[in-house]
Amino acid sequence: MRSESLIMSISDKYCYTATVNVNLGPALDRFVAELLKTGLYQSQSEVLREGLRMLKGREDLRKAQLAELRGQIAFGIAEADRGEFVDGLSAFTKIRRRAKKPKRAAG
Numbered sequence: 001m002r003s004e005s006l007i008m009s010i011s012d013k014y015c016y017t018a019t020v021n022v023n024l025g026p027a028l029d030r031f032v033a034e035l036l037k038t039g040l041y042q043s044q045s046e047v048l049r050e051g052l053r054m055l056k057g058r059e060d061l062r063k064a065q066l067a068e069l070r071g072q073i074a075f076g077i078a079e080a081d082r083g084e085f086v087d088g089l090s091a092f093t094k095i096r097r098r099a100k101k102p103k104r105a106a107g
Helices: 025-038 044-081 088-100
Strands: 003-011 015-023
Touching: 025 044
Parallel strands: none
Antiparallel strands: 003 015
């Protein structure tokens, strides 16, 4: 199994099918072969499509988290622009004071 031909639909303005040759290298080649032996996957292409779906899911999550963080930063900046913030030194002093207090036992 030297290389994998992966057929995927790429939709843009036009929908077409492209064949992509992928050189996996020895370690990934062996991994794909092991997965095929389990019977969970019927072809090399199926293994690669599953991997790409997982990668896409991870990237989608990362983008959503980044958008959420940017929204929180914008919210904080807007609060600061309105004067709705606390002095950093006093905030950290308060946090350190709370951290030094003994914790209550749950019960």
